[in-house]
Amino acid sequence: MFEYVPRKVATPYGWGLWRGILSAYVNFVEGLSFKVGNGCNVRFWLDEWCGDAPFSLQFPLLYRQASLKHGVVADHFCNGSWDLHTRRRRPRGGEAQEMESIHVFLRKKTLGDEHDEWRWKLQANETFSVKFFYSKLLRSHREFSPPRNPFPYKLVWDPPIPTNVKFFLWTLLLGRVLTADNLLARGITVDANCVFCKEASESIFHLFMGCTVINRAWQSLSGHVVNLDGILLQQDIKGVLESWPKQSCSNLGNAVWQTLPYAFLWCTWRMRNQRIFRGKDTSCSELIKAIKLTTWEWIEVAKEGDALKREHSVAEILLNWENVTTGD
Numbered sequence: 001m002f003e004y005v006p007r008k009v010a011t012p013y014g015w016g017l018w019r020g021i022l023s024a025y026v027n028f029v030e031g032l033s034f035k036v037g038n039g040c041n042v043r044f045w046l047d048e049w050c051g052d053a054p055f056s057l058q059f060p061l062l063y064r065q066a067s068l069k070h071g072v073v074a075d076h077f078c079n080g081s082w083d084l085h086t087r088r089r090r091p092r093g094g095e096a097q098e099m100e101s102i103h104v105f106l107r108k109k110t111l112g113d114e115h116d117e118w119r120w121k122l123q124a125n126e127t128f129s130v131k132f133f134y135s136k137l138l139r140s141h142r143e144f145s146p147p148r149n150p151f152p153y154k155l156v157w158d159p160p161i162p163t164n165v166k167f168f169l170w171t172l173l174l175g176r177v178l179t180a181d182n183l184l185a186r187g188i189t190v191d192a193n194c195v196f197c198k199e200a201s202e203s204i205f206h207l208f209m210g211c212t213v214i215n216r217a218w219q220s221l222s223g224h225v226v227n228l229d230g231i232l233l234q235q236d237i238k239g240v241l242e243s244w245p246k247q248s249c250s251n252l253g254n255a256v257w258q259t260l261p262y263a264f265l266w267c268t269w270r271m272r273n274q275r276i277f278r279g280k281d282t283s284c285s286e287l288i289k290a291i292k293l294t295t296w297e298w299i300e301v302a303k304e305g306d307a308l309k310r311e312h313s314v315a316e317i318l319l320n321w322e323n324v325t326t327g328d
């Protein structure tokens with residue numbers, strides 16, 4: 001079976017499932033050893049069947065000289081004695097020492113009629129179990145590749161915003177929202193220009209943060225809040241969301257302020273799509289208004305949402321944005 005295992009995928013492309021299986025294959029093979037019967041299905045040099053490692057690792061000098069590198073054990077046993085099929089008939093130096101040692105191993109070995117069997121050496125009962133192997137994979141994954149930038153789950157799932165927006169945010173933070181640069185990278189030809197400023201090519205950073213039009217909208221909605229300048233200089237959206245400050249104002253102000261960056265990203269994306277797919281040329285002030293209305297709409301998702309909506313009106317947000325969001 002091992003002859004049919006393809007090479008490990010080393011490029012960043014490739015089918016995820018198969019890539020995952022191949023990456024676990026190495027760990028799987030480490031847990032295997034063989035009990036040789038007739039020797040027809042176990043590779044002499046490459047499988048672990050005698051000693052704690054394959055012969056190719058235990059006796060590397062001999063392996064280099066071997067002419068049947070992929071041959072099975074039975075290929076090396078003839079008329080009751082072992083033949084290593086090494087190219088040099090009279091081994092020298094290190095090879096001679098290895099030859100002596102390998103024959104110490106082989107002296108006790110002989111082939112029978114029964115089939116070869118494989119064993120799972122990582123468990124005392126030598127029986128493979130998916131549960132055990134899965135937990136071993138998890139352990140080794142944690143040991144060798146601790147996540148350098150763990151995905152910010154809390155940023156996505158905690159805020160009081162609608163579920164479909166959470167999914168949008170999920171793909172956005174993974175960098176997979178289909179902006180022009182991502183489409184081009186997948187070989188899809190599109191107009192790469194930003195639909196808002198029409199001056200730069202569209203990327204996630206440009207569309208949501210770097211674009212002059214979008215920047216104007218950020219400033220208009222949050223520029224009145226003291227000490228907020230640094231936030232818009234963040235390198236990415238994750239940075240903005242993580243450092244978005246809490247405001248201590250009215251309950252309405254807090255609720256609106258808390259969801260503002262999310263409403264901003266969501267409305268910008270929708271407006272960008274409307275421009276591209278429906279040719280709807282909305283202005284920056286329309287975007288700003290849409291964002292304010294969206295924060296009001298989303299209040300329903302918050303814990304005290306119903307009470308807030310009964311006590312306040314959307315007009316407060318539209319006409320008095322700065323006061324509502326600073327508590328003045």
Ligand SMILES: [Zn+2]
Pocket residue numbers: 194195196197198199200206207210211212213
């Ligand atoms: Zn732009």
